[in-house]
Amino acid sequence: MSDSSELKIDITTPDGAELDRGFTGxxxxxxxxxxxxxxxxxxxxxxxxxxxxxxxxxxxxxxQDWDVGALIFGALPYGYxxxxxxxxALVIGVPIAIxxxxxxxxxxxxxxxxxxLAALVELIAAIPSVIIGLWGFFVxxxxxxxxxxxxxxxxxxxxxxxTEPTVGQGSIFVAGVILAIMILPTIATISRDVxxxxxxxxxxxxxxxxxxxxxxxxxxxxxxxxxxILGAITLGLGRAMGETMAVTLVIGNSPxxxxxxxxxxxxxxxxxxxxxxxALDTLHIGALMYLALALFGLTLLVNIAAVMIxxxxxxx
Amino acid sequence: MQTxxxxxxxxxxxxxxxxxxxRQLFSYGMTAIALLLTALxxxxxxxxxxxxxxxxxxxxxxxxxxxxxxxxxxxxxPDGFGNAIIGTAVxxxxxxxxxxxxxxxxxxxxxxxxxxxxxxxxxxxxxTILSGVPSIVVGVFAYGVIVLATKEFSALAGxxxxxxxxxxxxxxxxxxxxxxxxxxxxxxxxxxxASRFQTTFRVVLASALPGIMTGIxxxxxRAAGETAPLIFTALFSTSWFDNLLSPTSSLSVLxxxxxxxxxxxxxxxxxxxxxWCCSV
Numbered sequence: 180m181s182d183s184s185e186l187k188i189d190i191t192t193p194d195g196a197e198l199d200r201g202f203t204g205x206x207x208x209x210x211x212x213x214x215x216x217x218x219x220x221x222x223x224x225x226x227x228x229x230x231x232x233x234x235x236x237x238x239x240x241x242x243q244d245w246d247v248g249a250l251i252f253g254a255l256p257y258g259y260x261x262x263x264x265x266x267x268a269l270v271i272g273v274p275i276a277i278x279x280x281x282x283x284x285x286x287x288x289x290x291x292x293x294x295x296l297a298a299l300v301e302l303i304a305a306i307p308s309v310i311i312g313l314w315g316f317f318v319x320x321x322x323x324x325x326x327x328x329x330x331x332x333x334x335x336x337x338x339x340x341x342t343e344p345t346v347g348q349g350s351i352f353v354a355g356v357i358l359a360i361m362i363l364p365t366i367a368t369i370s371r372d373v374x375x376x377x378x379x380x381x382x383x384x385x386x387x388x389x390x391x392x393x394x395x396x397x398x399x400x401x402x403x404x405x406x407x408i409l410g411a412i413t414l415g416l417g418r419a420m421g422e423t424m425a426v427t428l429v430i431g432n433s434p435x436x437x438x439x440x441x442x443x444x445x446x447x448x449x450x451x452x453x454x455x456x457x458a459l460d461t462l463h464i465g466a467l468m469y470l471a472l473a474l475f476g477l478t479l480l481v482n483i484a485a486v487m488i489x490x491x492x493x494x495x
Numbered sequence: 496m497q498t499x500x501x502x503x504x505x506x507x508x509x510x511x512x513x514x515x516x517x518r519q520l521f522s523y524g525m526t527a528i529a530l531l532l533t534a535l536x537x538x539x540x541x542x543x544x545x546x547x548x549x550x551x552x553x554x555x556x557x558x559x560x561x562x563x564x565x566x567x568x569x570x571x572x573p574d575g576f577g578n579a580i581i582g583t584a585v586x587x588x589x590x591x592x593x594x595x596x597x598x599x600x601x602x603x604x605x606x607x608x609x610x611x612x613x614x615x616x617x618x619x620x621x622x623t624i625l626s627g628v629p630s631i632v633v634g635v636f637a638y639g640v641i642v643l644a645t646k647e648f649s650a651l652a653g654x655x656x657x658x659x660x661x662x663x664x665x666x667x668x669x670x671x672x673x674x675x676x677x678x679x680x681x682x683x684x685x686x687x688x689a690s691r692f693q694t695t696f697r698v699v700l701a702s703a704l705p706g707i708m709t710g711i712x713x714x715x716x717r718a719a720g721e722t723a724p725l726i727f728t729a730l731f732s733t734s735w736f737d738n739l740l741s742p743t744s745s746l747s748v749l750x751x752x753x754x755x756x757x758x759x760x761x762x763x764x765x766x767x768x769x770x771w772c773c774s775v
Contacts, residue, residue: 202692206608209600213662214621220628220659223639278532287526296533303540307720309747314543316754360539367536391518393525414627421629423723424747428754448631448723455638455727456648464643471635475628482627486620 221475228472231465239469243436247454252466254473256436260351260446261474264426265419267355267440268362272419273412276363280370280408281396297371304364312428315357320349320429327352327441342439349429351444357425362415369414373407374400406492413485417478423448447474563733581736582743586650586729587718589739590657595711598665599700605666606673607695619670626663633659634724642728650736650743653729660721661714668710672703722747 231239235252242253282288283297327344330352334340344350377400385395401408431443432453445453447470458464513519561577601618609615637656642648676699684694700707722745730742731752737743 196690199691202695203608206600206604207614209597210604210609210614210618212597213601213625213666214618216659216662217621217625217628219640220632220636223636224632227639227643275532275536278529279536282529282533287530296537299537299540303536305716306540306543307722307747309720309722309750310547311539311543313750313754314539314546318542318546319539363536391514391522393522394518396525417627421627421631423629423631424751428751448629451631451635452723452726455635456730468635468639471632475632478627478629478632479624482624485627486623 224468224472224475228465228468230461231469234462235466235469239466240473245434245450247460247463250460250462252463252469254447254466254470256434257445257447257450257470258473259436260354260430260444260449261420263351263440263444264354264358264430264446265416267352268358268419269412269416270359271356272359272362272415273366275359276366276411276415277370277401277408279363279367280374283367284371284374285392285396297368300364300367302364303360304368307424308361308422309424309428311357311361312425315353315425315429316349319357320347320353323353323356331441338438340439340441342437342442344441345431345443348431348443350431350441352440354426354430354444354446355440357429358419358422361422361425362419365418366408366411366415369411370404370408373404373411376407377403406488410485410488410492413481413488417481417485420481421448421474421478423452427452447471563735576744576746576749578732578735579744579746579749582650582729582732583719583745583747585736585739586653586657586725586743586745587715589650589654590661590718591711591715593654593658594661594665594714598662598714599669599707601662601666602669602673603695603700605670607699608691622663622666625659626667629723630656630660630721631723634726634728637724637728645740647740648728648730648742649740650729651739653725653743653745654739656724656728657718657721660724661718664714664717665710668713669703669707672706672710673699675706676702720747722751726751 231252235242239252240254240258242251243255244251244253245256246252279296279300283293283300288296324344324346327350330340331343344352381399381403382395385399386392390398426446427449430445430449432445432449433443434445434450435443437444451467451471451474454463455467458467514522560580563576563578601622605615605619605622609618634656636659637652641652641655645652680698680702681694684698685691689697725745725748729745729748731748732742732744
């Protein structure tokens with residue numbers, strides 16, 4: 180091409196306009212592909228779960244028998260495990276995460292300590308979960324075993340702590356602790372951003388009226404940041420429910436249902452991780468797909484809730 | 496007159512007086528608790544890094560990167576995980592080939608072409624939701640699409656699962672990188688007579704490139720560390736990578752398998768662990 184023909188490229192030529200239209204369509208097509216993926220995912224998992232849905236119905240979630248040989252499946256132990264590990268993770272993780280968010284956003288420490296501290300906490304999120312599970316198995320379980328024994332001795336009369344822990348095998352409780360570590364960076368990082376975004380005028384007004392730093396935090400800053408922090412916690416909950424590898428390695432993987440948190444247990448993701456590779460029968464695969472569908476639906480609801488909370492926050 | 500000065504005096508005293516002891520204790524106590532909890536939060540991180548370096552570093556040698564895992568129970572044979580490194584590289588590479596172009600195009604649509612339309616809002620919503628789907632569910636999806644259809648665990652199924660995991664990360668990070676490009680630059684490009692296509696490729700993408708690369712690296716690091724989508728899609732293999740339609744080993748599944756088998760090959764496990772952190 181000569182120089183003169185290059186000069187002819189201008190917005191009014193039909194060539195350019197067609198290229199533009201084509202490109203716009205292409206880009207839109209890719210975007211719709213991405214959207215299509217979510218629906219495809221739902222369709223595939225639902226389709227494969229149908230044999231189990233037809234056989235067991237909703238009673239699936241209330242039955243506690245899981246016998247691969249007899250093809251009888253019930254999800255109660257796994258649902259209970261998922262629920263309890265998530266609750267433990269929130270109970271332990273949320274106060275620590277909020278403390279981290281406050282320390283890294285307020286002026287308790289000089290700025291050259293705060294920023295690296297925030298980066299370090301974010302680093303936890305970058306560790307692959309199988310490695311956290313590995314650490315949990317070799318380091319955390321031996322460390323927590325005495326604590327579990329102590330809880331059993333002191334609070335053993337409560338059914339929730341009513342079984343003697345199996346040394347070295349982990350438990351629902353240990354899985355909850357691991358999850359607390361894993362959701363901490365999610366909650367802390369988002370909460371920190373929310374806290375930093377709060378207008379200085381609010382703090383100044385509160386301090387001018389004579390309240391101390393902590394009184395300002397509890398009565399002005401945290402209540403203002405509450406919706407954002409709630410969104411962060413919801414996102415953390417979604418992560419806790421779906422976390423697989425770390426939990427699988429420290430929960431002991433027992434299909435037996437017991438109320439006690441000190442007992443071995445299983446969660447929906449952990450049973451999927453354990454059994455999918457060996458599942459051959461259509462009904463067994465169907466039951467696992469049914470579990471996956473339930474997990475998918477639950478995390479979808481939790482994540483949608485988180486997005487909604489953040490959206491209403493943006494509108495205010 | 497006297498009453499006023501008395502009031503002033505007591506006011507001055509009040510202003511200069513120390514805070515009540517209760518409020519002081521509350522302040523110091525809360526600061527101490529917050530700092531303690533922060534230290535507690537960082538404890539696992541340091542413990543993990545310490546374990547990896549302490550247990551993994553002494554075992555590291557060139558041989559571990561170039562040989563196959565030795566048979567269980569054998570002593571003194573060359574031992575390594577070269578096949579897992581190749582398997583991970585192949586699957587992450589394939590996943591990148593799918594997810595990076597689709598992700599960048601989707602992000603271009605969101606940031607440049609949608610102009611705040613309802614469709615864009617919906618696409619962004621779906622991508623955000625997609626990023627929150629547990630990776631094990633993505634594995635189940637890949638199992639349903641590819642493993643059930645081909646009746647074979649394969650690297651292809653593993654790559655597909657990893658691509659789905661990477662996609663929302665690429666889209667969201669690329670979109671935020673594109674939004675940072677100043678509008679003035681785009682207008683200048685359009686003013687010089689460039690078409691949308693030219694503006695997007697020569698101006699917007701070029702200046703957002705560093706941000707996009709960061710996002711891609713994050714997505715690759717995430718995919719390389721994923722285990723859950725691979726255990727029942729790519730499965731595992733103790734031999735070298737063969738073809739895309741056969742079971743393939745990966746570093747993360749190797750670590751998981753060794754622990755769940757309770758085989759006492761701690762050395763390899765810790766080594767693999769060290770490697771992962773390097774990759775991240």
